[in-house]
Amino acid sequence: MPTTILIILTVLLYLISRKIFLHTKNPLFNPVLLSTTVIIIIFHYTGITFEQYKPGKDIMTFLLGPATVALALPLYLNRAVLLQVLFPILFGICFGALATLTTAVLLAKFSGLDALIVASIAPKSITAPIAIEISRLTGGDPAIAVAFVVFTGTFGSIIGPSLLSSCKITNPIARGLAMGVTSHGQGTATILQEGALQGAMAGVAMAVAAIFISLIAPLYIPWLVNL
């Protein structure tokens, strides 16, 4: 199967699933989950291997690096709110990001999962492009890491807003940050529906958590995995 056709297939499925997601606003219909599932099913029944898909994958992900760098732009545009309540925001994000990473790694370890899985689960709350890089640095697998990232993004987007309300977390800054720390980009899109401040805070949380975790990851994750 020529690479061009596989690329066209991926782009088409993305565009269709994006339409479905924007129309339904249901976190379960997020484009990554929907498109990936359909592609894997098609490959399974047509006998296309991942090896055949790889050249296309490399072309399609060529701009992922520059796109990740571009995340600095929304962070910069929100710097005014960030500076206003700098300490609670930074402390809250780092505390939450560390707590969730530690819980995930320790529970995965004690469930008897392989070291590869445990290392791949560590960055599951971090935005996908950076979770991929972290998993590469700490002995995980990028594809498994993305799967955990998307699961966490979807699950957090479904239960997040109502769980926060039932825990009496009503402050818009706290709600935005909690959703960004837990469910990165997907959480940001979800909580943006509550208001611009919540959305901006989630974006800030997603960027700061990614930076904080990548700084501590090379030392902290191997230490935790081998504990």
Added chain:
Amino acid sequence: MQNLLKTVGQIFLLWLIYFISTWIVEFFHLPIPGSVLGMLLLFALLSGGIIKEQWLALGANPLLKHLSFFFIPIAVGLMEWGELFTQKGHLLFLPLVMSALVALITTGIVVQALTKSREQEGGSN
């Protein structure tokens, strides 16, 4: 046409920052991803006024809007791990669900408590 050229040029500028950051990370053996260093570098350049937001917005917006597209080809790599998930998939449920609950509740409670105490300080003054 002019906008298209601008968009391409701005994406090239983002790529250049990414390229330089990746090079720095490799050259100095820094233990962080090149894209994270690139993000910090761009933030510093914007804050220092060396790069203006208008020079990048046109190129950055489509990339950010369609960021999730890039994860699809990577996630397709999961097909190589099918067996692992059918055998041990159920064990993943507890760590993934519990850690998400921990993230939501701890971040929410900590931030709400800290901002509340600040508001009270402000009120007593």
